[in-house]
Amino acid sequence: MGRYILKRLLSAIPVLLGITVIVFLIMAMIPGDPATAILGSYATPENVAKLNRDLGLDKPLVQRYFIWLGNMLTGDFGRSFSLNRPALDEIVERFSATLVLAGTSFVLCSLLGILAGVVSAARQYGLADKAITFVVLIGISVPSFFLGMMMILLFAVNLRWLPVSGMYAIYGGGDLPDLLRHLAMPALALAAVATGVIARLSRSAMLEVLRQDYIRTARAKGVPERRVLMGHALRAAMVSIIPVLGIQAGFVLSGAVYIELVFQWPGVGRMLVDAILKRDIILVQGGVVFVAACYVLFNIAVDVAQSLLDPRIKT
Amino acid sequence: MSAFLRLLFRNRLAALGAVVLGAILLLVLAIPLLPLPDPDVIATADRFQPPFSEGHLLGTDHLGRDLLSRLLYGTRLSLAVGVVAALIAASIGSAIGIIAGYFGGRIDNIIMRGVDMLMAFPYILLALAIVAALGPGLLNALIAVAAVNIPFFARNIRGITAGLAQREFIDAARLAGLGHTRIILQELFPNVLPVIVIAMSTTVGWMILETAGLSFLGLGSQPPQADLGSMLGEARAALISAPHTSFVPGVMIFLIVMSVNLLGDGIRDALDPRLKSGALSRPLPMTQVRRRGDVPPATDDLLAIQHLETQFHVGKRIYRAVNRVSLAVKPGECLGVIGESGSGKSVTALSVMGLVSSPPGVITGGAVRLEGEDLLGAKYETLRAKRGEKVAYIFQDPLATLHPLYKVGHQLAEAIQVHHKPSDREARARALDLLKSVRMPNAESRLDNYPHEMSGGMRQRVGIAMALANDPEVIIADEPTTALDVTVQAQILALLDDLRRERGLAIVFITHDFGVVAQLCDSVAVMYAGRIVEQGPTDTVLNAPAHPYTKRLIACVPELGGGQRELAAIPGLPPVVDNLPEGCAFAPRCDKARDECRRGDIPLDGQAPRAVRCLFPEEPVT
Numbered sequence A: 001m002g003r004y005i006l007k008r009l010l011s012a013i014p015v016l017l018g019i020t021v022i023v024f025l026i027m028a029m030i031p032g033d034p035a036t037a038i039l040g041s042y043a044t045p046e047n048v049a050k051l052n053r054d055l056g057l058d059k060p061l062v063q064r065y066f067i068w069l070g071n072m073l074t075g076d077f078g079r080s081f082s083l084n085r086p087a088l089d090e091i092v093e094r095f096s097a098t099l100v101l102a103g104t105s106f107v108l109c110s111l112l113g114i115l116a117g118v119v120s121a122a123r124q125y126g127l128a129d130k131a132i133t134f135v136v137l138i139g140i141s142v143p144s145f146f147l148g149m150m151m152i153l154l155f156a157v158n159l160r161w162l163p164v165s166g167m168y169a170i171y172g173g174g175d176l177p178d179l180l181r182h183l184a185m186p187a188l189a190l191a192a193v194a195t196g197v198i199a200r201l202s203r204s205a206m207l208e209v210l211r212q213d214y215i216r217t218a219r220a221k222g223v224p225e226r227r228v229l230m231g232h233a234l235r236a237a238m239v240s241i242i243p244v245l246g247i248q249a250g251f252v253l254s255g256a257v258y259i260e261l262v263f264q265w266p267g268v269g270r271m272l273v274d275a276i277l278k279r280d281i282i283l284v285q286g287g288v289v290f291v292a293a294c295y296v297l298f299n300i301a302v303d304v305a306q307s308l309l310d311p312r313i314k315t
Numbered sequence B: 001m002s003a004f005l006r007l008l009f010r011n012r013l014a015a016l017g018a019v020v021l022g023a024i025l026l027l028v029l030a031i032p033l034l035p036l037p038d039p040d041v042i043a044t045a046d047r048f049q050p051p052f053s054e055g056h057l058l059g060t061d062h063l064g065r066d067l068l069s070r071l072l073y074g075t076r077l078s079l080a081v082g083v084v085a086a087l088i089a090a091s092i093g094s095a096i097g098i099i100a101g102y103f104g105g106r107i108d109n110i111i112m113r114g115v116d117m118l119m120a121f122p123y124i125l126l127a128l129a130i131v132a133a134l135g136p137g138l139l140n141a142l143i144a145v146a147a148v149n150i151p152f153f154a155r156n157i158r159g160i161t162a163g164l165a166q167r168e169f170i171d172a173a174r175l176a177g178l179g180h181t182r183i184i185l186q187e188l189f190p191n192v193l194p195v196i197v198i199a200m201s202t203t204v205g206w207m208i209l210e211t212a213g214l215s216f217l218g219l220g221s222q223p224p225q226a227d228l229g230s231m232l233g234e235a236r237a238a239l240i241s242a243p244h245t246s247f248v249p250g251v252m253i254f255l256i257v258m259s260v261n262l263l264g265d266g267i268r269d270a271l272d273p274r275l276k277s278g279a280l281s282r283p284l285p286m287t288q289v290r291r292r293g294d295v296p297p298a299t300d301d302l303l304a305i306q307h308l309e310t311q312f313h314v315g316k317r318i319y320r321a322v323n324r325v326s327l328a329v330k331p332g333e334c335l336g337v338i339g340e341s342g343s344g345k346s347v348t349a350l351s352v353m354g355l356v357s358s359p360p361g362v363i364t365g366g367a368v369r370l371e372g373e374d375l376l377g378a379k380y381e382t383l384r385a386k387r388g389e390k391v392a393y394i395f396q397d398p399l400a401t402l403h404p405l406y407k408v409g410h411q412l413a414e415a416i417q418v419h420h421k422p423s424d425r426e427a428r429a430r431a432l433d434l435l436k437s438v439r440m441p442n443a444e445s446r447l448d449n450y451p452h453e454m455s456g457g458m459r460q461r462v463g464i465a466m467a468l469a470n471d472p473e474v475i476i477a478d479e480p481t482t483a484l485d486v487t488v489q490a491q492i493l494a495l496l497d498d499l500r501r502e503r504g505l506a507i508v509f510i511t512h513d514f515g516v517v518a519q520l521c522d523s524v525a526v527m528y529a530g531r532i533v534e535q536g537p538t539d540t541v542l543n544a545p546a547h548p549y550t551k552r553l554i555a556c557v558p559e560l561g562g563g564q565r566e567l568a569a570i571p572g573l574p575p576v577v578d579n580l581p582e583g584c585a586f587a588p589r590c591d592k593a594r595d596e597c598r599r600g601d602i603p604l605d606g607q608a609p610r611a612v613r614c615l616f617p618e619e620p621v622t
């Protein structure tokens, strides 16, 4: 197992390098004088000169890339001009807030989605199946940002159950119950679409598995139906569900950008949008590379989980 | 194509999607004809008018602009942007995919590496990076959304193309000296196009949503131009005071995405043949029983199958897989049931413990009695308690019938634990004993193997060990040796025979091989088209077959217990059991058939234990 993890980590290196190349190339598309474009309204002559020095913007493209890469590898993501602080500090701080939100959503959508899918398959064409199918259809069609806004209207404005926005109350907050109260709506709104997708997939994966001969064997042994479903069938279905969880994690992370805006969550998505509007390119490219790299590592974890589940995968 | 459309619209939800989307498209196309106010005329005095107010059907927004007008113009813009993005992504992505798939090798490798890297990003990061570089704006948002969807098309189309590029017609074109460009455009592209269209129809909803999302973030369309996303984004500030300004664009996005999704699902379902046949149904925990007619009275046999009727109901068609079959075994007896595939022998076997997949299987008559108790009328829990405990199964092809993700030891222990309450350690010890009793080599270490780590013979031994786990009274073996080579087969048969003698097991042995029957069974029943056509003690049937079909079957076995065992030597095919001819089902393949054979019901006649269902038997059976 240790060797397998190492192997997967090594194979991630070219992907990570590829990500930096892609981001670098996209940023190289910026029209006009890069330093001025990057600095935008912060472009004083000193700043332009400093940036040109820092990034070696006068040097050839390839050389510039390696300087940038080398700096990142030593933990230097450059300095955000709009916030006047090291980009990496800001990114890490904001990303941890996003992790709280997206992580909660991911756990929610995995659990709810798989549960709904299993129930739906077990009661195929029954009332529960139809109800779930209907809710799932709505769930995957509502844009998460609209759903979030409607939730605010209902739960925060009309029912006054939950706070409208933010991560903590401004006065007297900061503890775990306070965080959970702030987290409830955004996490649910963010989880909705992924829950629907996972539920659909789990349902069809379960139906596929339930037709297999080894399920008949389990029944022939006298295994109780509940255990056939939640043990034999679900375990086999997880082999096709887990890769989709990995993909959906990417969608949850993407959706977080909208949800963070709707709920004023201080996450990395809102940071990126603000940075784009302020033309703070250093912060954007650092943030994109950082988050994408984390996602690549997460997908390795998904692969490892898959290999733990399925002994047929060669480790 | 029209069959496809009919299929699509039989799906009511897909039809609903088509209607909603059609209505939206119509409204948008009719914009020039409608008496709409200018969507950009600001009238601050009229701000936040509620819906249904004078002159403003849907009210006004924060600048007093007419919401209905803005909604329709915004919808048009959103749809246009989404569709254009889809077209761009589809053309560039497909071009890349076709090139990679057609040329293969190094080119393919390099291109797909790049595609994989693009797909390593959560999609919005890439879109944000592109917008960051190009600057906010609707055109740039469109480019960004198209760009992040290119890898999806590239990968899909590459797969299809790589498959097509191997085909003869491409080779032929190459040999004919056509250039690459001509081959791609004239031979490949027309074949790939349908796939591109389907991929587009399933992603266009996403792209509409993604561009709306970027506009919502303020990175897409810039005021005064507004698509649905930026309308929603602007309305957000007044969410609490004037919720209708959010509601109007939000619901429209929802309707568009939902109708596109419904339509896309419908298209996918209509194209997926598995869903048409209803094969993706979940088999219930036990076969459905809907008996008509009387339940036959109890006998003193250990296991008695009495006038069993099992059918498959697929749509309006009814397949009579098992038609009034009666069989019985006493302790220590071995009964062979023989027939070609499709003769109903396996369905008979599975009916005993309610293991016929249902839907579509239904037991419509007869009884299955274990020690006199009718199992077909039993509740699930009663039946379950007997499965594996009293009546156990050995199946064909243990690679498919053993769970691939559980260790063999675990599967054996579980067979015991679902009926008894041994500790894990006891169960494991018992599992080891079982493996030893089926003469598994290195039994101890095999416990921790997965099925895929074993040979076919070993897996079948595990299957037998599992059947023996609870010392059942009856074992039903459904072609347990078909997948094995001759030596292993002989070993397994000898093993079963020993177990029968040692433990007094009753065995029902389902096979298509008379050689196996001769080796193992006391008596034999021959099935054809769902019915028993001959039965009797094995020796008598083998030496003096009465039914022409039995005689042919025996003639097909050159040497008992070895050699070629296929039944292919009988001309013709067994009939499909959904529409049997009147009279003898074997008549079309029988050279003794006369007109009488094609009339009326031919009874299973004779003096017990011999019986034959034939008007002109080869041997008298009275």
Ligand code: SF4
Residues within 6 Å of the ligand: B547, B548, B549, B584, B585, B586, B587, B590, B591, B592, B593, B594, B597, B602, B613, B614, B615, B616, B617
């Ligand atoms: S009944 Fe007639 S057709 Fe049928 S097997 Fe006998 S002889 Fe042949």
